[in-house]
Amino acid sequence: MNELVTKKPEHETIYLQVKEMILFGEFIPGQPLTIHGLAETIGTGVTPAREAIRRLTAEGALVTLENRRIEVPAITEHRLKQIDLVRLTVEPELADRAAFHCKPKDIEELERLDQLVDQSIQVGDIRGYLEANYQFHFHLYGLANAQILRRIAETLWLRIGPSLRVVCGRYGTANLTDHHREALDALRIGDAARTREAIAQDIRQGMEFVRQSYEN
Amino acid sequence: MNELVTKKPEHETIYLQVKEMILFGEFIPGQPLTIHGLAETIGTGVTPAREAIRRLTAEGALVTLENRRIEVPAITEHRLKQIDLVRLTVEPELADRAAFHCKPKDIEELERLDQLVDQSIQVGDIRGYLEANYQFHFHLYGLANAQILRRIAETLWLRIGPSLRVVCGRYGTANLTDHHREALDALRIGDAARTREAIAQDIRQGMEFVRQSYEN
DNA sequence: TCAGCAATAATTTGATCAAAAGTTCAGGGC
DNA sequence: GCCCTGAACTTTTGATCAAATTATTGCTGA
The missing domain is CATH 1.20.120.530 (GntR ligand-binding domain-like)
Structure with missing residues (x-):
């Protein structure tokens, strides 16, 4: 049977959610981000949060500093x-x-x-x-x-x-x-x-x- | 003390490795990829392999089909x-x-x-x-x-x-x-x-x- | 022969935990 | 005062496992 709703994995949902947060300015440029913190505010586990963050860094929406710190980059x-x-x-x-x-x-x-x-x-x-x-x-x-x-x-x-x-x-x-x-x-x-x-x-x-x- | 070699996390290493494999044609277009298989061939755990794959899909180097299957996309x-x-x-x-x-x-x-x-x-x-x-x-x-x-x-x-x-x-x-x-x-x-x-x-x-x- | 279906196998996914790495801050020496 | 040191704390990272999902196989009946 073909379900009408193909269940999205959580990391996908989180990705979309954080993406919107970035797009619509819920983060201040330069604001540091922690995996734990994000997982907590979204109310989910750390594993899917990690994957979502990886995707967003790959897209340039976030940057990982040399210290492994993650932040939303400021424009210049x-x-x-x-x-x-x-x-x-x-x-x-x-x-x-x-x-x-x-x-x-x-x-x-x-x-x-x-x-x-x-x-x-x-x-x-x-x-x-x-x-x-x-x-x-x-x-x-x-x-x-x-x-x-x-x-x-x-x-x-x-x-x-x-x-x-x-x-x-x-x-x-x-x-x-x-x-x-x-x-x-x-x-x-x-x-x-x-x-x-x-x-x-x-x-x-x-x-x-x-x-x-x-x-x- | 500032180390000369800042240790890269494994998922970074794997990312770079798979990236090169894609860039230099080690994968055939349309070839399916499993997270397990990749981890095994690279000789690493599944967690960092997952993150590397997420980054690469975010960059368009890989695509996830609707069935969660991953493959390297063919050109048209x-x-x-x-x-x-x-x-x-x-x-x-x-x-x-x-x-x-x-x-x-x-x-x-x-x-x-x-x-x-x-x-x-x-x-x-x-x-x-x-x-x-x-x-x-x-x-x-x-x-x-x-x-x-x-x-x-x-x-x-x-x-x-x-x-x-x-x-x-x-x-x-x-x-x-x-x-x-x-x-x-x-x-x-x-x-x-x-x-x-x-x-x-x-x-x-x-x-x-x-x-x-x-x-x- | 072949479609339909159940059972099995393989894979992804997410939680959890231990180890590694990084940060912070109090306390001591200059 | 100022800088260094190290211990406590936080965070990331990677392994592991159970649950969920998907693919595949084999069987049955027409």
């Missing part, structure tokens, strides 16, 4: 530049490809998510904003049928998640803008090139926001 | 295109940056490695070729002072390693050429743009080689 201008470069290669390409497979139902969903983004900005809900923004982008990227590119994009988001939270926390959501509308307009008429450009602009602007905040 | 045209795109963004950039930090000693080392490459090609030593070629590229990339880009490049090499081996095994090393000389010439005169272009050509040609082989 130097690292930001590298992330920039790859994001601007990968994500517009994903958007471009997504445009070819985007169905009315997807546009509906994307509109819903974009409204959530705007709403969170207005209310000043940072966590909500980060979450909705992530979901908007990765629902789009999920349409692209490009696993490898999408996974690379995810590792890059994992690297900037903690810092984004800090920046938003410092300057609030008031100054946040995006190019989701342009992307949606382009998607509606199936214009891949325009979708690509909208996402590229979205990224450029987002990174610029982070960069400016760090210069102060 | 679809995946190759994605890898292409990112490699051509990341690796020429690494080469470019490396040119700025390249010292005479580094050029010496790169020359040595390039000779090893040529030698392996002439003798038909596939494993030797794969190893020397990897070392040439990543010694160069190591000069770039760009951790993030280098790590991304590594995950991409991990994805094509097994297939490269198959292709070389099928068509021999006779048809292999590269653009290492051009890169070295450019590095000697500190010409970053030329170095970048040489590496870009090297990648384009390598990928074309794989692609052609797969079309037959």
Whole structure:
């Protein structure tokens, strides 16, 4: 019999959980992490926690210091530049490809998510904003049928998640803008090139926001 | 007291070992892997083997099927295109940056490695070729002072390693050429743009080689 | 012959524990 | 005061084992 729910192993669940915590800024950059501590706060054993942490360090979301200490890495201008470069290669390409497979139902969903983004900005809900923004982008990227590119994009988001939270926390959501509308307009008429450009602009602007905040 | 040799944990050692096995084609694409089997062949316990495998799956070097089975993924045209795109963004950039930090000693080392490459090609030593070629590229990339880009490049090499081996095994090393000389010439005169272009050509040609082989 | 099904075998998974490694901090010598 | 030393404490690491899950085999009946 084929079960409807294929039971996920716990280390997978923990991985996803911690991944979200990193993406949505539950950790401060530079914050040290212990395997025990994590296992305890999540309420699980140490073995699956270990495996989840290994995966996340492999993805660059966490770093292991030479002392075996684990922490969430802080962003620097130097690292930001590298992330920039790859994001601007990968994500517009994903958007471009997504445009070819985007169905009315997807546009509906994307509109819903974009409204959530705007709403969170207005209310000043940072966590909500980060979450909705992530979901908007990765629902789009999920349409692209490009696993490898999408996974690379995810590792890059994992690297900037903690810092984004800090920046938003410092300057609030008031100054946040995006190019989701342009992307949606382009998607509606199936214009891949325009979708690509909208996402590229979205990224450029987002990174610029982070960069400016760090210069102060 | 600060020890000269900081003892690496075993899971780290195993990770590096299996990584090399993948990079240099000791696994056939599609080959299933068991955690027990790996631990046994390496001659170690199952716990560190597990962690090493998690890291490698996180890097895309291995995939876990829905049945929890683990295997080394086969390349397809679809995946190759994605890898292409990112490699051509990341690796020429690494080469470019490396040119700025390249010292005479580094050029010496790169020359040595390039000779090893040529030698392996002439003798038909596939494993030797794969190893020397990897070392040439990543010694160069190591000069770039760009951790993030280098790590991304590594995950991409991990994805094509097994297939490269198959292709070389099928068509021999006779048809292999590269653009290492051009890169070295450019590095000697500190010409970053030329170095970048040489590496870009090297990648384009390598990928074309794989692609052609797969079309037959 | 072959599908269906139960029993067996193999593997993964997660908890637990001992050993190794690292950190912290109090106390003593300069 | 300041730095070193070492003991107590914390954390990571790897082995082991039991439970859960999945694959495989062999059997039965049409």
